[in-house]
Amino acid sequence: MKNYSYFPGCSSEATAKGLGLSVQAIAKTLDMELIELENWTCCGSTPYGSLSEREAILVAARNLALAEKTGLDMVTPCSSCFVTLYGANLRLKQHPQLMGEVNEALAIINLEYHGEVRVRHLIEVVFNEVTPEVITSKVKRSLNGLKVAPYYGCQMVRPDYGFDDPEFPQSLDILVNSLGGEAVPYPLKNRCCGGSLIISEEGLALGLIRKLLENAVENGAQCIITPCPLCQTNLDAYQSRVNSKFKAHYNLPVLFTSQLIGIALGIDPISLGLNTNIVSPSKMLDYIYKVKQGVESGA
Amino acid sequence: MKSFVDEVVATPGGENIRACIQCGVCTGSCPVANEMEYPPREIIAMIRAGMRNEVLSSNSMWYCLSCYMCTVRCPRGIKPTEIAHTLECLANQQGFRVKGTRTPAMYRSFVSSIKGNGRVHELGMMFRYYMTTNPLAALKMLPVGLKLFLRHRMPLIPKRVKGKEDLSKLIQKFAEIRGSE
Known part of the structure; x- marks a missing residue:
């Protein structure tokens, strides 16, 4: 059994309830322990990034910082959350000034991000780590x-x-x-x-x-x-x-x-x-x- | 004041815009290019020509679906998807009015739902969107909404999210640090 920090995404609890339920249902059988990230919020999402790019990265960074504390790979089943979290992670690592500003803000809620999280799509994990053969x-x-x-x-x-x-x-x-x-x-x-x-x-x-x-x-x-x-x-x-x-x-x-x-x-x-x-x-x-x-x- | 092209170059994803050779692969790859006032290739040319008002008041970037096909195919490493997001942000922050698309209103409803709940509450988001655009159009969507509701996919009340207060504090602090963007 391997542990992952699990980021469900907003829709997994609503319009895509079937996604949330089925991912939880198959995880154990596939030897994946999905530990839901505590106090997660919206990933930062494309609409957010279309109105305020940096603020969207900030929202993503809060989730990334929470995941970093677990020391586990961050796995999401939602393709939209994935592109947002993955992209924000990359931006933060490539732009030290932005990372600095983000961390200055994160300090107010006692968080800090070092750019060490690996953001992964659930399908990629299922494909590369569980593997089709084992399935x-x-x-x-x-x-x-x-x-x-x-x-x-x-x-x-x-x-x-x-x-x-x-x-x-x-x-x-x-x-x-x-x-x-x-x-x-x-x-x-x-x-x-x-x-x-x-x-x-x-x-x-x-x-x-x-x-x-x-x-x-x-x-x-x-x-x-x-x-x-x-x-x-x-x-x-x-x-x-x-x-x-x-x-x-x-x-x-x-x-x-x-x-x-x-x-x-x-x-x-x-x-x-x-x-x-x-x-x-x-x-x-x-x-x-x-x-x-x-x-x-x-x- | 920075020139328009420099402003775009300075944003994440806009770096390579000067390398554009106007080949048009972006436009040819875009599923919605023919809905746009100016398709992606033209938008890039206009940015480089300094046509700030024409670009930022156009509906083009608001049609971007973020499918990233143009980004994958551009032979010059330009990221038109990211440029579209940048243009949306600039148009939004600089108060440009855009005719012929309700997407900005939809995005605003989406973000206000996130700020209010910590996560997106779809029903609340839709309600706000229709109230600010065309309340009558909501009637047309009732059957779809009802189907989602009956299959437990449209919760009436937003879930209580513990990280909500932290998120508000964080956003406020960030605004203080950056001044107004």
Whole structure:
């Protein structure tokens, strides 16, 4: 069992409740001890950084300083928190003057940051430390060739973390296959879903979401998976809006990567928060559960 | 007063803007370039030409989705995504009014939710956003909101966050240290 300082992110408790629940549910089985960072607040977020860049870095720095005290790697399941915390960490290390000002402010709440935290995306940890091979050995319910469109979104692979390829990522494809599923070709796998502009520019974002759904269906996917709370909400909760705007009939479940891993690990659907998904995953669950399970008794 | 291009160069991420060769890969990679008054390549040219008012009053940077495709592909190491964030901050701080986008109002609602709760409370954020822009548009969003609520994804009351007071103190102190940005 390895310990991590866990940063859930705001949405893991709300719009992306299925993410928070499923990550907690799979962690133990994967020998990860996720210790929730005490008194964490908003990561600093892109909207914050778009109004006041330095103040957003300050907010991130408070979380980084708290994580540094634990001496553990800081792991977040949220791609947006990841890009923010990772970026702020880099900026602070590259700009000593900014670090100085931030630390001067942090002193008032008895914190100090030295730039020593390693910020990591949960998927990167699962891929590099748990590894697909070990996951395969823990599979209790093979996905039985379930056709899955792996949707990476943007901020798990860009701008540049040295983890997966920013244009042709593979990690989710490999994870899907390690669960007994089949990752279908998905050319738009790293294109943007519209992010938070779904609120202020809905028509624009719905057009981007439609392309992503269409591309998954064209390639025979029975579901889409994604690690990102914003991508999941856009593709899942706004699917009906896409249908009414474009007179379409999409009915494609959109799961968190951690939910799909949990299904294959034999964890029950409620613990994985599958009841919080808006497009019902029942048809794909029937497909997985009803097909004869060869490895179930032995695993 | 610093020239506009120097101002951008001085911000984190703006360093390489003088290296731009106007190849247009950023614009070609941007999923929303055709929504912008001036697409990314043009914005960079305008910054270098010192067109401060035209740039900061445009809607271009407010359309940036932070997908970082331009940043990954730029052959000159320029980070147009970061430049967009910088321009948003400058426009916001210098009080530029932007026509044709509600994104600044949405971001402000988002940040005020963070400052009020320590974390984002989505329902409160949405409420504030619709009240400051177009309350009637909220009706259109009710079905989506209701679906999220029924699946326990839209808490009515913000969670009590212990770090909230510390965060307020910190932000206040930082403002004192920096003076007004």
